[in-house]
Amino acid sequence: MPADPLHLPDSLRRTLPAARWERVTLGKSGAGVWRSTKYVVKVQGRGGSPVSTLLQERERLRWFAGRLPAPQVVGYEVTTGHEYLAMTRVPGIPMSDPDATLHPQRVVDLLARALRELHALPIRDCPFRMTLDVTLRLAREQVEAGTVDEADFDEERRGRTAVSVFNELARTRPDAEDLVVTHGDPCLPNLIVSGEHVEGLIDLGRAGIADRHADLALAWRSVRDILDEGWAERLLDLYGRDLVDRGKIGYFMLLDELF
Known part of the structure; x- marks a missing residue:
């Protein structure tokens, strides 16, 4: 990754x-990030990760525009x-x-509201798939390539391979997936707020059609870690308990260990 200061290509x-x-x-996207007052530039090594390239993020940002x-x-x-990848701040x-x-x-x-609005988008319009057939294949490639950081596993899985x-x-x-349009990594640093409004979703390189619990699991964990478990449970209440499968929350937290 280029060191400070940022050196941009001529174009x-x-x-x-x-x-x-x-x-x-802030964040663990795997890319270097620089910002000015109006713009953000992300820089990522080519071939570093098949999971989320900046080209993939560009295409997703274009699709989300107006939605x-x-x-x-x-x-x-x-x-x-x-x-x-250069974008507005x-x-x-x-x-x-x-x-x-x-x-x-x-x-x-605000987080529960943002997730409900995102998950209400029509999946027929979304061209990106992050269903388990896709993500488990990517996870297997990560494991076989030896790129998984086992030292970064959550505390309950420390020491595992x-x-x-x-x-x-x-x-x-899981036998079935409850498919919606997902963010892919809706942790608290990836939602930008101002007052009573969510101004923007960022780091959308893993967005696509997936089980809603792929988002709920990572949002729940982020709220638990940054606030506490009581607020994480409150998030599920506000989102809608009738839509929540606790077993899937655990499954998708486990899956995220490999990314």
């Missing part, structure tokens, strides 16, 4: 105005070693920001 330097770029360290609030694509470029702060988490009721209310996690996923795969 993007012609597209973006001259600006002072600040490195963003839900998200950054607008400004430019995309590929060099010998890297991908670059969403005004506001991440839900994980200390100023946001001072108001946990507002955070979980990626192979054992994958074998459990294969053995306990």
Whole structure:
């Protein structure tokens, strides 16, 4: 990954105005992120991950335009070693920001509302599939390539191997999927808020048609870790308990260990 400062390819330097770029360290997307007052640039090594390339994120951002609030694509470029994605900066702060988490009721209310609106989009219109046949294949490729960070497993799975996690996923795969349009990684840093509104969804490289619990599991875990378990349970109440399968919450948290 290029070191600070940000060095843009010529095509993007012609597209973006001259600006002072600040490195963003929040998040675990696998890409380097820089921002100015109006724009964000993500940089990712080519061939680094089959799970979420910046080209995939560009296509998803274009699809979300006019459907839900998200950054607008400004430019995309590929060099010998890297991908670059330039987009507009969403005004506001991440839900994980200390100023946001001072108001946990507002955070979980806005998160539940955003997930319900996202999951209500017609799946017939969405060209991206992240169903289990896709994600389990990707997970297996990650395991076989040795790219899973076993040291980053959740506490309840510390000491396990990626192979054992994958074998459990294969053995306990749900019989059916409750398919909706999903974000793919709706943790609190990936929703930008301002006051009483969600201004934008970011890091959409894994968005697509999947079981709604792929989102609910990661949102529940993020709220539990940043706020507490009581607020995580409140999130499920606000989303709609009749739609929640606790077994699937656990399954998709397990699946995320391999990404």
